[in-house]
Amino acid sequence: MAGEPGTGGVVVEARGLAKRFGRVTALEKVDLTIGPGIFGLLGPNGAGKTTLLRILATVLDPSEGTLAIAGHRLPRGKEAVRRLLGYVPQEFAVYRRLTGREFLDYVALLRGLEDPAVRRRRVQEVLERVNLLDAAHRLCGTYSGGMRRRLAVAQALLADPPFLVVDEPTAGLDPEEHLRFLDLLAELGRTRTIVFSTHVVADVAATCSRLAVLREGRLLFAGSAAELVSRVRGRVWEVRASETELQRLPGEMAVVKVRPAGAGVAARVVAGQNPGGLGVPAEPTLEDAYVGLVSGVLAEGEG
Structure with a gap:
């Protein structure tokens, strides 16, 4: 149920997953099994990382192959998966005339947190977690790129989901915020399944129990860092x-x-x-x- 603590993560199973946009193949027959903990997705620009994450986040449907998340077969189980999911897209839009707190309260209501007291508590908790409490009264339109990135992470955590999909989470963060976010990611990964993409190899080395490498839509490797x-x-x-x-x-x-x-x-x-x-x-x-x-x-x- 929304608002309750994470239940230890979910299992993701993809078999023969492919995505085509017209004649362009963005993802080609990917086989992956992802369990609880932090799973890193590495690859150069254009490798297919964002396409794969958008499929996992139920934003895109695959062109072929099968995908099951927490036992829910997609696309049939899309709504059930969305109740388990927190998603931080690469491009995140905010309502510029709402304050950070107002924006999170609005998103929390959309996520099913109907009790005002529960919403206030969760908004306060996620603001503290992403170090935005001091800026919560400011309009989102005045936020820097790094602050908007932290707000994106905050909205993904509102319903305390057991499954997080995060696209380039440290983009736009200054060095101090970068380290703070990696600490937060490591903490969250103890009780959740987290899949995040990055081009920063050091972030994967510091946080991930397992990883995958993509190039031109093809899966080159999946396993532990030590194996690679x-x-x-x-x-x-x-x-x-x-x-x-x-x-x-x-x-x-x-x-x-x-x-x-x-x-x-x-x-x-x-x-x-x-x-x-x-x-x-x-x-x-x-x-x-x-x-x-x-x-x-x-x-x-x-x-």
Whole structure:
């Protein structure tokens, strides 16, 4: 029932999930099982992350495949799923002439919190959770981008849903707010199923028990961070060279990052073999594995 504490999360099962917009395939035959805890969705722009999240949030229907959330088969069980769901879209519109508190009170009423005392309590709780209490009296039209992002998170939490779908949750947040939000996400994930997309690999490493990687609508990987990192072990190198030497190194490789070093650069790269014999083996990270996978240096299913 709306307003009651989360019940420990839900299970999401997708099989052969696909979405096409005309001749464009945005998502291609995705198989995923997501359980309680925090599940991260990684991928470059245009990978299909938002399309997948919009399907999970019942905003879009898949073109083919099956999807069940908490045992409710979609699209038939759409209304039942929506009662379990909190959704933070990438683009979030607010009523500019309402205050933050008024806006949340309105959304709470739409979510079925009809008792005024219950609504006031929940609005107060979510304002505190997202650190907007001091700005609750201000018109939403005066909010910064980061504040509107926090308001979007607050409205998703009003009915205390066991299932949260969050698209790019840290976009627009300053460093302090960013860290505070990750702490909040970790706390919420103890009693819920949370699926969130991001392009920040460090956020996934810090919060997620499991993750998936998408590229061009295709699922490249689904599993734990440790499983993905294990696939790139023995293939990460620190290379010191001039910029010209780095560009001319033989063999297929993906450059993870480059920094100045003396007269040249120090590059962290993913490659099957020591690039030009100039590399020193390095301990792999999730970022290394992600870059290696989306660049094609690390093949799907390899390792």
